Amino acid sequence: xxxxxxxxxxxxxxxxxxxxxxxxxxxxxxxxxxxxxxxxxxxxxxxxxxxxxxxxxxxxxxxxxxxxxxxxxxxxxxxxxxxxxxxxxxxxxxxxxxxxxxxxxxxxxxxxxxxxxxxxxxxxxxxxxxxxxxxxxxxxxxxxxx
Amino acid sequence: xxxxxxxxxxxxxxxxxxxxxxxxxxxxxxxxxxxxxxxxxxxxxxxxxxxxxxxxxxxxxxxxxxxxxxxxxxxxxxxxxxxxxxxxxxxxxxxxxxxxxxxxxxxxxxxxxxxxxxxxxxxxxxxxxxxxxxxxxxxxxxxxxx
DNA sequence: GCCACGTTGAGACTGAGTCTCGACAAACGG
DNA sequence: CCGTTTGTCGAGACTCAGTCTCAACGTGGC
Ligand SMILES: [Zn+2]
Ligand SMILES: [Zn+2]
Ligand SMILES: [Zn+2]
Ligand SMILES: [Zn+2]
Numbered sequence: 001x002x003x004x005x006x007x008x009x010x011x012x013x014x015x016x017x018x019x020x021x022x023x024x025x026x027x028x029x030x031x032x033x034x035x036x037x038x039x040x041x042x043x044x045x046x047x048x049x050x051x052x053x054x055x056x057x058x059x060x061x062x063x064x065x066x067x068x069x070x071x072x073x074x075x076x077x078x079x080x081x082x083x084x085x086x087x088x089x090x091x092x093x094x095x096x097x098x099x100x101x102x103x104x105x106x107x108x109x110x111x112x113x114x115x116x117x118x119x120x121x122x123x124x125x126x127x128x129x130x131x132x133x134x135x136x137x138x139x140x141x142x143x144x145x146x
Numbered sequence: 147x148x149x150x151x152x153x154x155x156x157x158x159x160x161x162x163x164x165x166x167x168x169x170x171x172x173x174x175x176x177x178x179x180x181x182x183x184x185x186x187x188x189x190x191x192x193x194x195x196x197x198x199x200x201x202x203x204x205x206x207x208x209x210x211x212x213x214x215x216x217x218x219x220x221x222x223x224x225x226x227x228x229x230x231x232x233x234x235x236x237x238x239x240x241x242x243x244x245x246x247x248x249x250x251x252x253x254x255x256x257x258x259x260x261x262x263x264x265x266x267x268x269x270x271x272x273x274x275x276x277x278x279x280x281x282x283x284x285x286x287x288x289x290x291x292x
Numbered sequence: 293g294c295c296a297c298g299t300t301g302a303g304a305c306t307g308a309g310t311c312t313c314g315a316c317a318a319a320c321g322g
Numbered sequence: 323c324c325g326t327t328t329g330t331c332g333a334g335a336c337t338c339a340g341t342c343t344c345a346a347c348g349t350g351g352c
Contacts, residue, residue, distance in 0.1 A: 017349085019299065038339060053301045058340060074220050076272060078309095080339075093268050102266055108258035115253045116277060122239050122248065124279035126222060131262060133270035163318075165330065184308060199332045204309060224340095226308075 005030045007084065010069045024050040025060040034099035035073060035081035073101075076132050091128075095135035104131065151176045153230065156215045170196040171206040180245035181219060181227035219247075222278050237274075241281035250277065 007026040012018055028044055029036070036044075038058070045052045052060075061082060064070035068087030075081055076096065083092060083101050091109065093102040109129060117124040134142065153172040158164055174190055175182070182190075184204070191198045198206075207228060210216035214233030221227055222242065229238060229247050237255065239248040255275060263270040280288065 017298070019348095021300070051301095053303095055302080055341085056300060059299085062340095072224065074274075076274075078218065091262075093262065093266055093270070095268070096271065102268065104262050104266065107261045107265060108254065112254035112258050113277065116237075116239065116250050117279070119253060120239055120248055120250065121282045122241070122277070122279045123285050124239070124277050125242065126279070127275060127277045128220075128222075129273065129275045131259065131268070131270050131273045133263070133268045133272070136267045139269050163329070165317095167331070197332095199334095201310085201333080202331060205330085208309095 035083040097138040181229040239277045243284040
């Protein structure tokens with residue numbers, strides 16, 4: 001019943017109260033393997049009768065985003081989605097079919113960014129890279145059905 | 147009065163009618179050096195009394211996005227913005243101070259992406275890279291005032 | 293107990309974008 | 323030339339995302 005949840009840990013560590021609504025939202029987010037939209041999260045909270053108001057839900061999302069344990073990504077469709085992840089700089093690899101996301105370390109990206117900075121004369125402070133494709137699992141399924 | 151406008155050309159080339167509202171929106175977008183939000187575009191259309199309805203404005207944006215001459219980017223603040231650009235794969239370098247954007251060719255990014263694909267086992271179909279920082283101009287200003 | 297502060301829920305509000313519908317204009321076919 | 327089809331438009335309702343205000347409540351500290 002009380003599985004370890006890094007999201008709750010992060011809240012605790014940052015000195016926030018571990019209230020029931022926050023625990024509920026944290027649990028909900030933790031249960032997603034991939035990305036989720038605000039709408040989905042709202043619906044899930046309603047379905048499970050968590051008794052979390054919309055405002056609190058968004059407040060929790062904002063808080064967790066600041067702590068770096070949740071990130072907002074933008075899908076190719078233009079939709080916004082959120083994804084739980086570790087609070088360190090990295091990028092997201094999103095499966096366009098099943099929504100599963102993988103964290104990606106900086107394999108050569110930092111270098112490319114540095115080169116862009118050199119060529120453009122801009123001082124680059126931050127960047128965001130999102131990658132879309134098919135995870136191994138969905139590739140296999142595609143090959144079978146083809 | 148009739149400056150060349152690549153946006154209008156793109157509409158023409160794709161076989162769309164060059165109606166007054168479309169010309170108006172195209173002219174408006176063309177006049178921006180950097181990114182603009184939906185709200186700004188709306189306000190600009192209203193101020194100049196272009197007589198373009200909201201629906202048409204968004205329809206035009208959608209159309210131009212499909213044609214690749216306008217792209218939607220996501221600022222660090224979480225805001226959506228649009229930017230006029232050439233219909234080829236490239237990335238955007240956005241000045242966080244003045245909003246000026248520069249197009250960036252793929253300096254080493256493709257390679258990094260290929261490496262990520264190899265390591266992760268995902269089949270990567272597309273990616274999006276957005277870079278934020280200060281343009282030369284704004285760097286100079288910062289140095290002076292510092 | 294009192295007070296400060298953090299947190300919450302309800303609900304109004306804004307921004308972004310979509311959708312429907314009726315009008316109109318261009319394109320087309322006879 | 324007329325009728326039809328297709329493209330485009332404006333108005334306005336609608337949805338979704340997110341923010342804000344405000345009053346209520348709980349948990350401290352003192
Ligand atoms: Zn992540
Ligand atoms: Zn998948
Ligand atoms: Zn561009
Ligand atoms: Zn600048």
